[in-house]
Amino acid sequence: MRMFPRFTKFFCSLILVSLSSCIGGYPDSFNLNNALGKENLVYNLIIGSGPAGLNAAIYCARSGFRPLIVTGESLGGNLIMTTEIENVPGIDMITGPELADRIIKQAEKFGSEFLYDSVQKIDFSSWPYRVTTENGEMLHAMTVVVATGKSPRKLGVPGEDEYYGRGVSHCAICDGRFYKGKDVIVVGGGDSAVEEAIQLLNFGVRKVTVLVRKNKMRAIRCLQDRLKSEDDIDVVYNTSIKEIIGDGEDITKVKVVDNVSGKEYFIPASAIFLAIGSDPNTWFLKGQVDMNERNELIMKGRTQQTSVKALYAAGSIEQGAIDQIIIAEGKGRQAGIEAVKFLTEELGLDRKMMEKLKGNMFRAKDKKATPVKLGEIKTVAQFNKDVLQSKIPVLIDFYTEECLACKKLMPAVSEIAGEHAANLKVFKMDAGDTKFADILRTHKVVKVPRILLFKGGKVVEDSQIILKNRSDKNLSRKDISDMVERQK
Ligand code: NDP
Numbered sequence: 001m002r003m004f005p006r007f008t009k010f011f012c013s014l015i016l017v018s019l020s021s022c023i024g025g026y027p028d029s030f031n032l033n034n035a036l037g038k039e040n041l042v043y044n045l046i047i048g049s050g051p052a053g054l055n056a057a058i059y060c061a062r063s064g065f066r067p068l069i070v071t072g073e074s075l076g077g078n079l080i081m082t083t084e085i086e087n088v089p090g091i092d093m094i095t096g097p098e099l100a101d102r103i104i105k106q107a108e109k110f111g112s113e114f115l116y117d118s119v120q121k122i123d124f125s126s127w128p129y130r131v132t133t134e135n136g137e138m139l140h141a142m143t144v145v146v147a148t149g150k151s152p153r154k155l156g157v158p159g160e161d162e163y164y165g166r167g168v169s170h171c172a173i174c175d176g177r178f179y180k181g182k183d184v185i186v187v188g189g190g191d192s193a194v195e196e197a198i199q200l201l202n203f204g205v206r207k208v209t210v211l212v213r214k215n216k217m218r219a220i221r222c223l224q225d226r227l228k229s230e231d232d233i234d235v236v237y238n239t240s241i242k243e244i245i246g247d248g249e250d251i252t253k254v255k256v257v258d259n260v261s262g263k264e265y266f267i268p269a270s271a272i273f274l275a276i277g278s279d280p281n282t283w284f285l286k287g288q289v290d291m292n293e294r295n296e297l298i299m300k301g302r303t304q305q306t307s308v309k310a311l312y313a314a315g316s317i318e319q320g321a322i323d324q325i326i327i328a329e330g331k332g333r334q335a336g337i338e339a340v341k342f343l344t345e346e347l348g349l350d351r352k353m354m355e356k357l358k359g360n361m362f363r364a365k366d367k368k369a370t371p372v373k374l375g376e377i378k379t380v381a382q383f384n385k386d387v388l389q390s391k392i393p394v395l396i397d398f399y400t401e402e403c404l405a406c407k408k409l410m411p412a413v414s415e416i417a418g419e420h421a422a423n424l425k426v427f428k429m430d431a432g433d434t435k436f437a438d439i440l441r442t443h444k445v446v447k448v449p450r451i452l453l454f455k456g457g458k459v460v461e462d463s464q465i466i467l468k469n470r471s472d473k474n475l476s477r478k479d480i481s482d483m484v485e486r487q488k
Contacts (some may be wrong), residue, residue: 004093029127030309032347033065037127038140042068043349044272044339045131045141047119048281051079051325052332053316054103054112055146059251065337067345069107070115072131072281073476076100077149079325080408088326099325113364116477117411124288124308128156134478139362142347143339146285146297146306146313146334150278151474154188159244159251164473165447165464168230168244172196174403176203178446179271185254186210187241188275189217194227201232208237209267232439236305243274249444271446272476283451287335289407294320304335312338372418374410378428383439386427388457393487395480396426398440398450400432405474406449412477413451420484447477453483460487 040204044060044067052068060067074080082096091099108114117137121234123130128140152170154160160168160376169175172186176199184205187475189212197208210227215237217224227233242264243255244313253266280295290298290307296319297306312335315321343349346470374397377383387394397413399406410428417426419446429449431440444453453461461483463475 021468025268030347032349032353033356034126035128035140035142035283035360039360039422040130040137040139041256041357041360042139042141042344042362044068044143044336045070045139046145046147048072048077048147048149048315049075049104050079050100050147050149050315050328050332051103052109052149052176052328052335053077054100055329055332056145056312056314056336056339057107057112057145058103058280058340059333061107061112062339063336063340063344065340067112068115068139068360068362069121070117071119072148073474074405074408075114075116076104076408082325082404085325087324099405103458116415116476118476119284121284122311127310129310134476137362143310143312143342145304145332145335145339146311147315147316147328147388148281148317150175150280150316151272152278152394153276154473155274155276157242157243157434158239159246161321161469163246163298165450165467166249166444167246168274169271169447170274170473171403171405172199172203172273173398174405174449175271175447176200176273177203177400179401180204181206182270183207183209183268184271184273185267185269186273186275187216187330188212188277188352189219189222190275190277191219193217193275194219194223194279196273197227197233198230200273201230201480205479206232208233211239211241211256213236213240214238215260226392240256241272249410250446270294278316280316290452294319296321303433304331304338309341310342310378335369372414372421372426374414374417374426374446377427380435380439383429383436386425387454390425390454390457392423392425393460393484394427394454395484396452396454397426397428397447398445398452399428403448409449409475409477409480413480415479416477416484419481423488424484451483455487 012022016347043065046069048059049069049071057067057069059141079096079100084093085099086093111168117133117135117138120134123131128142131139131141184200186193186208193210197210200208239256240259241254244251245253251270253268255266257264282295283298297313297317298319306313314331314335316323383402431445451463453458466479467473
């Protein structure tokens with residue numbers, strides 16, 4: 001329901017602003033004149049493109065500012081990894097990617113811009129804040145909303161990095177199908193662990209052993225009951241993994257310890273699925289913004305304001321956040337409202353000033369590559385001809401239908417295909433298609449998304465190698481771009 005045109009509300013607040021600026025007086029550093037002459041200005045910089053970030057952007061965009069969303073690795077955030085959602089008011093059931101798509105389109109419709117990049121550093125020593133991105137953009141942000149969400153935790157045991165993507169996984173729905181008929185382990189005692197275990201049975205694994213480090217699970221009762229009703233799932237309590245062991249190619253077993261008796265023993269397994277919670281992506285703010293011991297940001301009172309002025313936060317990175325989409329959306333919306341109020345009511349930003357700043361605003365659209373529709377390898381013969389015999393390098397994006405992480409990566413691959421259209425062929429290939437079994441075996445594709453770059457019929461770049469010794473196991477647009485650049 002739209003009760004007022006967008007600008008009516010905006011100018012009502014401007015009248016208030018003008019009054020308050022007569023009475024108030026602002027610290028020099030938060031003076032709009034500081035923004036004059038600064039390049040790459042952004043009124044509302046939103047970091048993260050999950051439900052919290054997108055909702056912050058929707059409010060800012062509807063208020064007449066063009067918020068810039070720095071998407072991070074995954075446009076849509078963790079929503080893209082969510083299967084069925086049944087608790088969004090007014091919607092019976094929707095998948096995460098569908099919901100993300102709808103909110104992204106809505107944010108875009110009102111004038112939000114997207115930068116497919118990640119923030120590396122923010123310098124708060126002067127205002128507007130200087131923001132540096134992974135791809136080297138330097139932005140001046142007048143307000144910042146951090147909505148970077150959380151990333152899956154690691155165990156930190158020997159063998160975990162070595163076998164990541166070759167048996168160690170964070171995503172049953174992405175990689176479960178590669179372990180049909182095999183024995184696998186799920187680590188964790190929360191809701192995710194239960195969901196992963198059930199998902200793996202759906203993929204036809206032979207047996208799932210769920211390792212819980214304490215004497216009880218954290219998962220809600222009904223999910224625990226579901227687990228107990230499955231004959232092919234064993235839950236082993238008081239047990240932690242000490243080492244992941246393999247033959248150099250594949251995982252063969254894990255060394256575990258009974259946390260009560262201290263006894264160590266081995267469990268044979270072909271894959272380990274980690275569901276041990278997640279940590280906030282707030283490392284780039286460390287030492288500059290108040291956080292608790294879990295690196296969650298501390299809000300001021302009932303606001304989305306952090307300990308740094310004009311820096312707001314929303315979503316699962318907040319101290320005490322409840323992990324629910326609708327709550328993240330609401331908090332994001334509130335952060336957007338506070339950011340807009342700061343500009344209009346506290347600083348007195350008005351149309352005249354916006355006109356003066358116009359030429360210095362950052363425009364992401366100018367920099368966006370045009371994505372191309374990816375061709376698909378449909379037969380082994382086509383793979384032999386179009387990939388192995390190609391005269392120019394060929395990038396293959398292995399995916400499966402169920403893999404949401406693959407869906408989330410594919411737009412970036414399409415963009416890279418667009419950027420390098422003249423000297424690179426890019427195809428997607430369904431790793432769930434049994435006719436490709438030999439090709440998958442040859443190239444050890446047991447995890448998707450997986451990117452291979454072929455040159456002269458040989459693999460010259462492999463996403464698996466890039467991720468091997470990295471703590472962050474998500475493949476980013478930059479990783480793929482770098483693979484291509486190195487082979488130019
Ligand atoms: P949780 O933080 O809830 O659970 C993490 C689990 O992993 C805990 O059992 C924890 O053990 C265990 N763990 C943590 N570190 C280690 C380690 N190093 N070694 C072994 N075990 C470890 O994470 P989830 O991802 O399961 O859930 C996150 C949130 O998302 C929750 O609020 C959950 O309710 C929600 N969610 C809801 C779903 C649904 O509604 N269907 C589905 C999935 C998630 P310990 O208990 O000993 O700390």
